[in-house]
Amino acid sequence: MGRRTSETVTMRQVAERAGVSQATVSLVLNNVGGSRVNDTTRQRVLETVDELGYRTNAFAKSLRSGESGMIGFISDEVASSPFAGHLLKGAQMLAWETGNVILSVDTYNEPDLEAAAIDMMRSYRVKGVVYASMYHRVLDLPEGLQSVPTVVVNAQERNQLVASVFPDEEGGGYAATRQLIEAGHTRIAMINIQPEDSDLPAGIGRLAGYRRALAEAGIAEPAGFVKYGGGVVEDGLALTLELMDAGDPPTAIFCGNDRTAWGAYRALESRGLRVPYDCSIVGFDNHATLAPILDPGLSTMELPYEQMARTGIELLLSGRGQLSMSNPIECVPILRGSVADAKVHA
Structure with a gap:
């Protein structure tokens, strides 16, 4: 159990306590493959990190590496909609499983807010952006996203500039x-x-x-x-x-x-x-607050919100998001x- 402290623990302090160099600590924390850190030393560093409660400076790391470990999620009203919120859930789950986090903004179809959200995503050096719609429509990719790895989800990009993921x-x-x-x-x-x-x-x-x-x-x-x-x-x-x-x-x-x-x-x-x-x-739709409670329960088709979002994240992380392709996702009875x-x- 790491100790509680109000002071910021530095990498130098971790190195001193573990009896290794700062370079060794960096190799261990960044999980650099092929390094010459043996298992015993690696374990000692990790135990010291836990003991001191050391946390990496994610912002500084992003400045050095050019990657933030963040994936942008820009939508009209998805994050605030209980009906389509499963899109965000699917994105968050796969992002977490792959060691990333979601940076999400709802724009409510306000052009100025959308432009500001895109600028913020770019400043945070996100790995890519999921551009999502609350309902299935044909849309134009915002100009600010045309130079950022982007996948359109629950919609179709009119000019096929990027991959689109949508219900079949x-x-x-x-x-x-x-x-x-x-x-x-x-x-x-x-x-x-x-x-x-x-x-x-x-x-x-x-x-x-x-x-x-x-x-x-x-x-x-x-x-x-x-x-x-x-x-x-x-x-x-x-x-x-x-x-x-x-x-x-x-x-x-x-x-x-x-x-x-x-x-x-x-x-x-x-x-x-x-x-x-x-x-x-x-x-x-398989509306969760409606279909199961009708009498009798309603047989329906489920919109694949979570699977659409997961597919979108997979395309981004694989580098295939910039390929012009349509990805219809099955709606399950x-x-x-x-x-x-x-x-x-x-």
């Missing part, structure tokens, strides 16, 4: 729809989370996955079975009522996110219908109780 939206929409097809459903509707003319990748990809799954199964898309909402509960409620009031309503609905699915639950309940026996529901076999509807 189409694969997720396909897998969600396949859950319903494999349960025997053929009248499957979709309520999307954005207008038909929106250019956001999430809704475009999830709808493409839905249509690909139907086409692959030889199921024609019924007229009027794709609805366009805004990803909110109220739209899920209103659009599900439209679907269920049609002459031949769907037996299953793929909702583009979990909030929309919650609205679908409410709509079905208002008509005296039950999930999944009268209509099966699949969502998207989370199965609960909202899907029933189509025969139940017969």
Whole structure:
């Protein structure tokens, strides 16, 4: 157990107490490979470091080596969002495992704050920067990051200047729809989370996955079975009522996110219908404060926040972050109780 002290312990004091040179202490603390420090001496130095409570001067070390052991994490609102905060968690965990730390700033989409954050990252000589978005979108890499190793996470860099890591939206929409097809459903509707003319990748990809799954199964898309909402509960409620009031309503609905699915639950309940026996529901996001507590629990697709962040850090540390490449990450199905076999509807 290192001693408690209010005085700053120097490397010279460690060397004197251990009976070695400062150079030897430096070799041990920096874990220099191929040094001529034998195991006995190395152990004595480490014990002395612990005894005296010596701490390396990380700032001075960064000035000498040009590396700080820090990885920047710049986002719009990820760090302060409980929903997307798993991005930051994934980055922190892998950074820690590789002997690095995360320097994180939320910019709240303020250009001046973002520019200041980038300047700060550069002044701290970070190894690289994870530039993250709270939601999946296409964005432009800030000019200040174009000379810094950078990976874009939960978004796609418009000009492919650096690597982008993002959810496989189409694969997720396909897998969600396949859950319903494999349960025997053929009248499957979709309520999307954005207008038909929106250019956001999430809704475009999830709808493409839905249509690909139907086409692959030889199921024609019924007229009027794709609805366009805004990803909110109220739209899920209103659009599900439209679907269920049609002459031949769907037996299953793929909702583009979990909030929309919650609205679908409410709509079905208002008509005296039950999930999944009268209509099966699949969502998207695996919203931790929503999907598990609906009754029955909502089968959904999990957005791979932690894996996206870990992949981004891996790309940075391997030097591949500056390669122009897209890295879609699989969205995994989370199965609960909202899907029933189509025969139940017969």
